[in-house]
Structures are given as structure tokens and as C-alpha cells.
Amino acid sequence: MRYNIQAKRCRCCIMPETPGHVELDETGVCSLCRAFRQTEAQQETFEQFSPEKKLAILQKKVDRYKNKGEYDCVVAVSGGKDSIMTLYIAVRTLGLKPLAVFIDNGFALEEMYQNVRNATDILGADLLIYKTADMLRLFPRLLRSGRRLYYCRICHALLDRAVLSICQKYGIGLSLGGYTKGQQYLRNSELFWIYDESDRNICELLDGDPDFGHLLPMYQNQQRYFTEHFGRIRQISPFKYVEWNEDEILALITRELKWQKPKRSWPDKSSNCAFNYVAQYLAEKQFGYAQHESELSVQVRSGELTRARAEEIIESPIEESDLVSALQKLGLTLNDIL
Amino acid sequence: MSISEELIILLKNNIDELEDTDFDETTELISGGFIESFDIIGLIGVFEEAFGVELSLEDLKLEQFNTVQSIASVISEAPRKG
Known part of the structure; x- marks a missing residue:
């Protein structure tokens, strides 16, 4: 049985109609696409820079961190195509000496481990695994x-904290992440109400908790927390500067880095952890949408992805067996989330 | 020099993406893809130094940094450094 939520979607991107947050006009176009057209029409944007200029800006930024210590940067690798490609860019394009960091949150897929080992072996990069x-x-x-609660946000904060702590421990001032344009969430204001509600709820749950109360400051204000604790570490997403093309990335990392697609991951062709099935199901059920829809819609608007492909991705099946398998690891059943 | 004019100079000097870019006080810096949250955190210190104000991360909404116009408004309303 599939647990995907059916939704009426914008005919330009794939954002679902969500009253009060994502409205479709009489032609079926969402408010986000209409605003995007207005921005693009009015002014120069960074997107309009030539590929050469963007890469030159990226190289200038990372060169400030070269040869300052044993490693030039940390690259957080999940084993997924984007992070493995980021590692490739760091080594082969930018000439950096990275420390690859793989965080296993307890739900990492076996293929992710193998992908990370292969990539770091071939690229000659050191690898740190933190479980x-x-x-x-x-x-x-x-x-x-x-x-x-938006579980991806909760998990990301914990993973970011782990990665930046490792940067600090090793005296590394630069962290590269394989975030696509759609994942630069500061710009995706349609997610803010979800973050606000999730943050309020987790703060109430953590307040006074003997085991996890120490995380309360982080979830109360992530911007402040990460600035206070890790403000000196520069975080850059190379995909802001380097063209992201799904097919070309898959072809390159398969050919050169022995990358393999996991047998089961949500969404299709991703290497997201096994808990992502549960996180996505709950996000759709409780909020209507979350980061995946937003990310894909941004990529459609920027021309990196067709709407058809974005829709195919977002409708990757969420099967009962995937939910049950992830929940079992937590000692829970499907009834605990339905 | 107005706050906006000075801000444009500071942004050009501190943000690689804006160094050779023609922009004005209404150009959308965040939604236009020029600056990100990390840039803003770095800029807060630059602006505090340049304008002698105190900018509290606690009170700021990052969206207020989307245009030079909105940044100028934040700075003109910020408390002076003691």
C-alpha cells in the first residue's frame, strides 16, 4: 500500500496547493512562480552570471582557505549523488585537500557506505565516519x-552540529556541502511557517528533558546557536556556482567514482536515509509539503529540472514496508504515526 | 554619503558576488541569489563597525537584508553603540 498524499499542484512547478501558504491562481500557477517571474523580469540575478564567472568567484572564495593546515576543507558526504559530486568538485575542479565526513544517523543505507568508500579511495581523500x-x-x-514536527529539520540541525564540531576539532575553516540551488533554504520563505511550528513544538518537548534538554538552545534559534558556536567556519554550496545536471552528475560519478544507486530510497535516485520515508509521509500529512517539494520547485523554476521529472521524483512511492522497516528500528509501529 | 550609498560600497567590498555587479538599493540580494545567510552574519559585524550601531541577531529577520533599502532602514533604527 502506498502512503503518498495526493495533492493539486502548481502547473509550473510542483508545489501543492496549501491554503494560507501556497495559493494557485485561476490558471493553476502558484504564488511562488508568479513572484519568481517578477524577480527575474525586474533585475539582474546571480543566475545570469556566466558559468566561467561563477566558477571564478567560487575559486576565489575557497582559495582563501588553502594550505592553512592539514586539510583545506571538510566535505560532508552522505553517499548520495550531490555530496559525492561535491567531493569530486572539491578535489578535481577546485584543487582542495578535503576531509570527507560521513555522518550515519542510524538509518544510513549500506550503499551509502560503499559509495563514500569508493569515492574517497579514488579521489585520495581522507574519510572520517561518525555514527x-x-x-x-x-x-x-x-x-x-x-x-x-518536521523531522528533516531536526535531523539536519544535529548533523550540521556534528560536522561543524569536527571542523572545529581539526582547525578547518571551510565546510562544503552538496546543497542544490533548491536547498538554499534561506530563500525558500514558503518553508518558514513549517520551521516555526516545528521549532516551537520541539522546544516544548525538549524543555526540561534530562537527556536532550541541552539541545534546547539550538532549536530555539538555530541562526544564533550556530553563529555563536561555529560562526568562524565558512559554509559554501558549490552547486550555487557550478551547474547541476542530474544526468551528467550520475554519469560522471558512476563512471569515475563507482557510484551506485541504492535499491530503496526516497525519493527516486536519492540516497536519503531510511527514516526519510517516515519524515516525508509526516511532512505531507501534517504540513502539506516540506523541503523536497520546495527544492524541486526551485530547480524547475531555474531550468535545472523539468516539471515532469520533478513530479516523477516527488511521487516516488512511499510503501508501507518502508515505513514499517524504519519505525521498527525505533521500537515503533505504523499505528504510532497514522 | 547616504547610508544606502555607503552600504553599496561595503557590500561590493565584502561580497564576491557583488564586487563587479551593478546594483541599486532595490536590487533583491537574497532572492536574487547574491547573498546567503552566512554572508549576512559576516556583514552584521561590518555594518556595526561602519555605522557605530548594535545589531542583535536575536532581533533581526534575515529577510530584512534582501535590499539595500531595507538594510538601511534596519541600520537607521538600530541603537548606537555605547
Whole structure:
């Protein structure tokens, strides 16, 4: 049985109609696409820079961190295509000496481990594997509460904290992440109400918690927390400067880095962790949409992805067996989230 | 020199993406893809130094940094450094 939520979507991008947040006009176009057209029509944007100029800007930024220590940067690698391509760009395009960091949140797929090992072996990069049990301990409590929470946001904060702590420990001032244009979430204001509600709810749950109360400051204000603790570490997304093309990336990393697509991951052709099935199901059910829809829609608007391909991705099936498998690892059943 | 004019100079000097770019006080800096959250955090210190004000991350909404016009408004309303 599939657990995907059916939705009426914008005919230009794939954002679902969500009253009060994403409105479709009489032609079926969403408010975000209409605003995007206005911005593009009015002014020069960074997107209009030539590829050569963008790459020159990126090279200038990263060159400031070269040869300052044992490593020039950290590259957080999940084993997915985007992070593996980012590692490739760091080494082969930008000439950096990175420390690859793989964080296993307890739900990492076996193929992700192999992809990371292959890529770092071939590129000659050092690899640090950090496995945390935080999610395995924290998520059951959160799920049992029944509160509206965006689990990807909760997990990302913990992973970012881990990666930046490693940067600090090794004296590395630069962190590269394989974030696509659609994942530069500061610009995706349609997600802010989801973040606000999720943050409020998790703060209420963590307040006074003997095991996880120490995370409260982070979730109360992530911007302030990360600035205070890690403000000196520069974070750059190379895909802001380098063209992202799904087919070309897959061809290159398969050919040169022995990358393999996981047998089961949501969405299609991703290497997201096994808990992502649960996170996405709950996001659709509780909020109507979340980061995946937003990311894909940004990529459609920027021309990196066709709407048809974005729709195919977002409608990747969420099967009962995938939900059950992830929940079992937490000692939970489907009834705990339905 | 107005706050806006000075801001444009500071942005050109501190943001690689804006160094050779023609922009004015209404150009959308965040939604136009020129600056990101990390840039803003760095700019807060630059603006505090240049204008002698205190800008609290706690009170700021990052969207207020989308145009030179809105940044100028934040700076003109910010408390002076003691």
C-alpha cells in the first residue's frame, strides 16, 4: 500500500496547493512562480552570471582557505549523488585537500557506505565516519508525542552540529556541502511557517528533558546557536556556482567514482536515509509539503529540472514496508504515526 | 554619503558576488541569489563597525537584508553603540 498524499499542484512547478501558504491562481500557477517571474523580469540575478564567472568567484572564495593546515576543507558526504559530486568538485575542479565526513544517523543505507568508500579511495581523500545514536534515542519520544514536527529539520540541525564540531576539532575553516540551488533554504520563505511550528513544538518537548534538554538552545534559534558556536567556519554550496545536471552528475560519478544507486530510497535516485520515508509521509500529512517539494520547485523554476521529472521524483512511492522497516528500528509501529 | 550609498560600497567590498555587479538599493540580494545567510552574519559585524550601531541577531529577520533599502532602514533604527 502506498502512503503518498495526493495533492493539486502548481502547473509550473510542483508545489501543492496549501491554503494560507501556497495559493494557485485561476490558471493553476502558484504564488511562488508568479513572484519568481517578477524577480527575474525586474533585475539582474546571480543566475545570469556566466558559468566561467561563477566558477571564478567560487575559486576565489575557497582559495582563501588553502594550505592553512592539514586539510583545506571538510566535505560532508552522505553517499548520495550531490555530496559525492561535491567531493569530486572539491578535489578535481577546485584543487582542495578535503576531509570527507560521513555522518550515519542510524538509518544510513549500506550503499551509502560503499559509495563514500569508493569515492574517497579514488579521489585520495581522507574519510572520517561518525555514527550517532541521537536520532534512535530522540525520535521515538518525538513520534509518540504526536506533535507536528518536521523531522528533516531536526535531523539536519544535529548533523550540521556534528560536522561543524569536527571542523572545529581539526582547525578547518571551510565546510562544503552538496546543497542544490533548491536547498538554499534561506530563500525558500514558503518553508518558514513549517520551521516555526516545528521549532516551537520541539522546544516544548525538549524543555526540561534530562537527556536532550541541552539541545534546547539550538532549536530555539538555530541562526544564533550556530553563529555563536561555529560562526568562524565558512559554509559554501558549490552547486550555487557550478551547474547541476542530474544526468551528467550520475554519469560522471558512476563512471569515475563507482557510484551506485541504492535499491530503496526516497525519493527516486536519492540516497536519503531510511527514516526519510517516515519524515516525508509526516511532512505531507501534517504540513502539506516540506523541503523536497520546495527544492524541486526551485530547480524547475531555474531550468535545472523539468516539471515532469520533478513530479516523477516527488511521487516516488512511499510503501508501507518502508515505513514499517524504519519505525521498527525505533521500537515503533505504523499505528504510532497514522 | 547616504547610508544606502555607503552600504553599496561595503557590500561590493565584502561580497564576491557583488564586487563587479551593478546594483541599486532595490536590487533583491537574497532572492536574487547574491547573498546567503552566512554572508549576512559576516556583514552584521561590518555594518556595526561602519555605522557605530548594535545589531542583535536575536532581533533581526534575515529577510530584512534582501535590499539595500531595507538594510538601511534596519541600520537607521538600530541603537548606537555605547
